[in-house]
Amino acid sequence: MPERYDRLAITLHWVVAALVLCQISLGWWMLDLPKSPPGLRAGWFNVHKSIGLTIGLLVLFRLAWRIGHPPPPLPESMPRWQARAARASHFLLYAALIAQPLVGYLGSSFTPYPIKYFGLVLPYWGWDAPALKELCSAVHFGLACLISVLVAIHIAAALKHLLVNRDGVFQRMLPHLILVMGLFFWLQRTPRPRPTRRPRPNCPPSR
Numbered sequence: 001m002p003e004r005y006d007r008l009a010i011t012l013h014w015v016v017a018a019l020v021l022c023q024i025s026l027g028w029w030m031l032d033l034p035k036s037p038p039g040l041r042a043g044w045f046n047v048h049k050s051i052g053l054t055i056g057l058l059v060l061f062r063l064a065w066r067i068g069h070p071p072p073p074l075p076e077s078m079p080r081w082q083a084r085a086a087r088a089s090h091f092l093l094y095a096a097l098i099a100q101p102l103v104g105y106l107g108s109s110f111t112p113y114p115i116k117y118f119g120l121v122l123p124y125w126g127w128d129a130p131a132l133k134e135l136c137s138a139v140h141f142g143l144a145c146l147i148s149v150l151v152a153i154h155i156a157a158a159l160k161h162l163l164v165n166r167d168g169v170f171q172r173m174l175p176h177l178i179l180v181m182g183l184f185f186w187l188q189r190t191p192r193p194r195p196t197r198r199p200r201p202n203c204p205p206s207r
């Protein structure tokens with residue numbers, strides 16, 4: 001099996017992946033929330049903003065970590081165009097996941113509402129500018145579509161490595177615990193040879 005990612009990189013990958021999936025669903029869902037009772041919509045918008053800012057911080061931390069801990073090389077067997085496509089899509093994902101929280105934060109700063117980070121009110125430096133807010137909302141929407149497409153491609157490519165190529169690339173990013181559990185279930189599935197029956201000793205006929 002090829003070299004694995006380090007433990008922190010694996011943890012960050014799955015935490016960010018889970019948060020991004022929640023964030024995209026929450027983003028679409030919260031738009032349909034009614035404005036009354038007061039506070040319901042604003043509350044969920046603030047949850048969305050808090051998770052979004054957390055994703056931005058985690059991605060920046062992941063990039064800083066990556067400088068000192070480069071990812072393991074891709075297998076030699078992988079065609080060059082696929083390796084290039086993988087690098088380009090990863091770069092785009094990182095760029096979009098940094099730009100999206102920034103644009104979201106910027107757009108929210110051009111409204112009169114304060115931004116709360118899990119309840120903590122962040123300093124308000126913006127001003128009420130509906131046109132700038134509209135512009136940021138349009139970019140935020142475009143980036144949300146781009147991230148959704150990139151995530152779908154990312155998952156499809158990972159599954160291809162796991163099910164078609166079987167080159168161990170998928171497993172490099174799996175936590176050890178899941179690998180061990182997978183092995184356990186696989187062993188449970190494989191049919192075990194049935195024990196051969198010993199011939200019964202001749203019993204005396206029962207009375």
Ligand code: HEM
Nearest residue numbers: 023024027028049052053055100101104105137140141144
């Ligand atoms: C990776 C991080 C983020 C993702 C994936 C994300 C995703 C989304 C999605 C899918 C929507 C619904 C579609 C749309 O109208 O744009 C949305 C809406 C929204 N997001 Fe985010 N978002 C992120 C970060 C943020 C941050 C950090 C803020 C603010 C601090 C924010 C503020 C908003 C607001 C206010 C809306 C409602 C529509 C609008 O006014 O633009 N988002 N987001």
